[in-house]
Amino acid sequence: MTVTTDARAPWSQLRLRQSAHVRDLLAETRFSVDQLIQPIFIVDGASGSQPITGLGDNARLGEAAALDVIARDVDAGVRHFLLFSIPARKAESNLRFDPAKRATDAVKTRFGDALCLWVDICLCSSTTHGHCGLLDPAGRIDLDASLDALGRMAVDVADAGADGVSPSDMMDGRTAHLRKVLDEHGHGRVPIMSYSTKFASQFYGPFREAAASAPQFGDRRHYQIDVRSRRDAIASSVRCAGEGADLLMVKPGLTSLDLISPIAEATGKPVGAYQVSGEYASLVSLAQQGLTNFDAALLETWWVFRRAGAAYLITYGARQAAALGLGR
Numbered sequence: 236m237t238v239t240t241d242a243r244a245p246w247s248q249l250r251l252r253q254s255a256h257v258r259d260l261l262a263e264t265r266f267s268v269d270q271l272i273q274p275i276f277i278v279d280g281a282s283g284s285q286p287i288t289g290l291g292d293n294a295r296l297g298e299a300a301a302l303d304v305i306a307r308d309v310d311a312g313v314r315h316f317l318l319f320s321i322p323a324r325k326a327e328s329n330l331r332f333d334p335a336k337r338a339t340d341a342v343k344t345r346f347g348d349a350l351c352l353w354v355d356i357c358l359c360s361s362t363t364h365g366h367c368g369l370l371d372p373a374g375r376i377d378l379d380a381s382l383d384a385l386g387r388m389a390v391d392v393a394d395a396g397a398d399g400v401s402p403s404d405m406m407d408g409r410t411a412h413l414r415k416v417l418d419e420h421g422h423g424r425v426p427i428m429s430y431s432t433k434f435a436s437q438f439y440g441p442f443r444e445a446a447a448s449a450p451q452f453g454d455r456r457h458y459q460i461d462v463r464s465r466r467d468a469i470a471s472s473v474r475c476a477g478e479g480a481d482l483l484m485v486k487p488g489l490t491s492l493d494l495i496s497p498i499a500e501a502t503g504k505p506v507g508a509y510q511v512s513g514e515y516a517s518l519v520s521l522a523q524q525g526l527t528n529f530d531a532a533l534l535e536t537w538w539v540f541r542r543a544g545a546a547y548l549i550t551y552g553a554r555q556a557a558a559l560g561l562g563r
Contacts, residue, residue, distance in 0.1 A: 250425070250481050251481055254351060256314050257426065260546075266541050271550055272507075274293070277338040279338070283296075283300050288441055288516075298341050305346065309350055311557050314351055315350070318352055335354065335392050343398075356402040359448035367404040385402060389402070399427070400427055410429050410474075410478035414427060431485075432494060434468070434486065435462065442512035469497055469501060485506065486511055492540070495540075495543045499546075508549070509549040510548060
């Protein structure tokens with residue numbers, strides 16, 4: 236399976252070459268902290284920090300606390316962050332993304348080009364029902380309304396200075412829609428890092444606590460990929476590539492190792508992996524019980540991702556890379 240190039244390809248190359256941070260993220264002849272992305276959770280209206288079950292030193296943070304944490308991470312060599320904005324209020328429709336705009340603006344105003352800020356684009360933290368799209372009166376995904384909301388969120392955070400957007404919702408056609416609206420609003424240089432192959436998985440528990448995003452009824456199997464479906468998994472990334480995604484991703488990472496190289500070969504795009512919250516929390520739990528050396532186990536998993544062909548990694552332990560000997 237291959238994807239054909241189109242007129243957007245030169246723009247995609249420009250988006251991936253324009254920033255030293257992104258060039259370092261995708262460098263193929265080394266492995267360093269530059270190729271790790273640290274998730275950060277900013278809770279609108281909150282102050283201080285609130286621990287996240289299972290995720291070690293990761294926490295839900297108020298804006299001021301988040302800026303302090305990011306400052307320490309930057310001092311430790313981290314250059315890429317994936318922002319998850321959690322609003323104080325949820326709604327069923329007419330969603331507003333002011334919290335994401337404020338959080339993005341605060342980070343970029345404080346740190347500027349010292350870091351590369353990717354912003355997660357999804358609706359699950361904003362909706363009362365916790366699903367990743369808006370629902371029609373029958374409780375089914377309203378695709379057009381969902382794409383409109385996702386597009387507004389992407390434009391809002393790009394206006395606020397986001398270096399890249401990262402759609403995680405798995406709505407059909409969302410990558411093409413985001414590319415279209417970003418281009419129309421003067422953000423043709425903003426790259427899309429798509430959660431292009433995302434499975435309906437049991438390994439997302441700590442994240443759903445952190446993002447207050449657990450579905451209030453049902454599950455997400457009708458829009459996320461069945462873990463048994465290899466063809467669908469690869470085809471999903473091929474579609475995202477064809478729709479204009481600049482970077483692709485598999486999630487969960489460790490249970491998708493077999494897909495990284497095939498997706499890269501089929502698309503010619505950089506393919507990363509998300510070491511998701513449940514995967515990371517399993518290492519934390521083993522270490523707490525004295526059953527493994529956490530630092531050694533974490534570094535081992537990172538090397539396995541690289542061995543499988545991952546161009547970059549999203550991991551809750553990126554801030555520990557320098558201490559583990561993975562310098563710049």
